[in-house]
Amino acid sequence: KLREDVELLHGAGAAFNLSDFLNGTLTPVFFGSALNNFAIDPFLEALIQLAPPPRPRESRNGIVEPTSDTFSGIVFKIQANMDPQHRDSMAFLRVCSGRFEKDMAVHHARLGRKVKITRPHRLFARDRETLDLAFPGDVIGLSNPGIFAIGDTVSAGDIVEYAPIPHFQPECFAILRNASIEKHKQFHKGLEQLQQEGVVQVFQGLGHARSEPILGAVGKLQFDVVVARLAAEYNVAVTIQHLSYVTACWIEGDELEIKKVRWSFQSLRAFDRENRHLVLLESTWELRFQVKEYPDLRFVDIAGNPLAVAT
Numbered sequence: 001k002l003r004e005d006v007e008l009l010h011g012a013g014a015a016f017n018l019s020d021f022l023n024g025t026l027t028p029v030f031f032g033s034a035l036n037n038f039a040i041d042p043f044l045e046a047l048i049q050l051a052p053p054p055r056p057r058e059s060r061n062g063i064v065e066p067t068s069d070t071f072s073g074i075v076f077k078i079q080a081n082m083d084p085q086h087r088d089s090m091a092f093l094r095v096c097s098g099r100f101e102k103d104m105a106v107h108h109a110r111l112g113r114k115v116k117i118t119r120p121h122r123l124f125a126r127d128r129e130t131l132d133l134a135f136p137g138d139v140i141g142l143s144n145p146g147i148f149a150i151g152d153t154v155s156a157g158d159i160v161e162y163a164p165i166p167h168f169q170p171e172c173f174a175i176l177r178n179a180s181i182e183k184h185k186q187f188h189k190g191l192e193q194l195q196q197e198g199v200v201q202v203f204q205g206l207g208h209a210r211s212e213p214i215l216g217a218v219g220k221l222q223f224d225v226v227v228a229r230l231a232a233e234y235n236v237a238v239t240i241q242h243l244s245y246v247t248a249c250w251i252e253g254d255e256l257e258i259k260k261v262r263w264s265f266q267s268l269r270a271f272d273r274e275n276r277h278l279v280l281l282e283s284t285w286e287l288r289f290q291v292k293e294y295p296d297l298r299f300v301d302i303a304g305n306p307l308a309v310a311t
Contacts (some may be wrong), residue, residue, distance in 0.1 A: 022052050044279035057096050060155075060161045064097050066136035071098030072155040073108070073140070074162045075148050080193045081233045089193065090123075091148035095142045098156065100134035106154040109161040111147065115154070119143045150198055167303045170216030172203055173245045173280055174223050177212050179237040190234035191226075195273065200226055201302075203248075203270040203278065214270060214280075215240075216248060243268075245280035249287055249307060253297035261294055272302075 013029075020026035030046070053065035057074075064072060068108030077092040097285035100120070108115045120131040133138050142148065151165040178187040191213060195202045200223070217223060223240050231238045233292040245268065251258050258277070263269065268280040281287055287307060290297055299307050 068097040072160040091144040
């Protein structure tokens with residue numbers, strides 16, 4: 001049995017190659033158990049040996065080297081309720097260049113103003129400690145009172161703005177209903193937090209009397225995460241009604257021309273958190289029809305890229 005298992009690993013895997021790993025074309029797999037504290041130390045030691053050094057990053061003003069004297073960083077993750085007793089929200093910031101110091105004032109590119117970072121943390125599992133200094137490659141935990149979002153850039157001195165972190169095009173859709181009517185406030189607060197974390201995308205329908213939010217996700221498992229976290233972290237019971245739509249389409253162009261588009265009765269018009277109009281469709285056939293019918297309009301995905309339409 002052991003020989004068969006080893007043969008399976010040889011057949012399904014590949015020999016480790018450091019250059020392939022650094023290029024992002026090979027992912028090593030470690031076997032162990034965090035619960036039993038088995039093989040944790042070898043994993044961390046291997047991480048130290050294999051992890052690449054900080055790399056240059058593309059910004060709107062060109063490439064920013066990690067050796068630059070100007071501090072800059074990008075928020076790549078938001079996580080709420082890491083401390084269940086305090087309803088906190090933590091923004092994880094990767095230092096991309098320069099030197100970070102506690103209490104420094106930085107420019108927030110999206111907000112267009114200065115913010116002061118007063119409570120930076122270094123986190124490891126459940127442990128956290130106050131951080132005074134950080135350098136390129138370090139990850140800082142910032143208490144987030146709602147001013148940070150995924151993809152935000154902060155910098156000191158020269159203003160730096162990195163390319164935004166792309167959202168995934170939703171492929172599954174559902175209506176989220178609050179079964180705990182008396183907990184209206186907790187329901188909306190929890191949903192807003194999950195949206196900020198990128199767990200799901202939240203849309204509101206146009207021209208519909210009901211106001212239940214519409215969720216968009218890459219996979220249906222994300223809906224289960226929403227139900228579980230609202231129950232565990234906000235004590236709100238919700239139900240999910242899966243919808244038959246298979247794609248979301250954003251429309252760009254002249255507003256008058258957009259209003260002339262005739263969508264089928266089965267489609268659902270909505271808007272996202274940035275008040276951009278979109279349409280949920282049950283098939284790609286209708287999308288192909290509209291692309292041919294309205295050549296002066298652009299039918300794009302969530303990132304603004306033209307939707308691929310098979311002929």
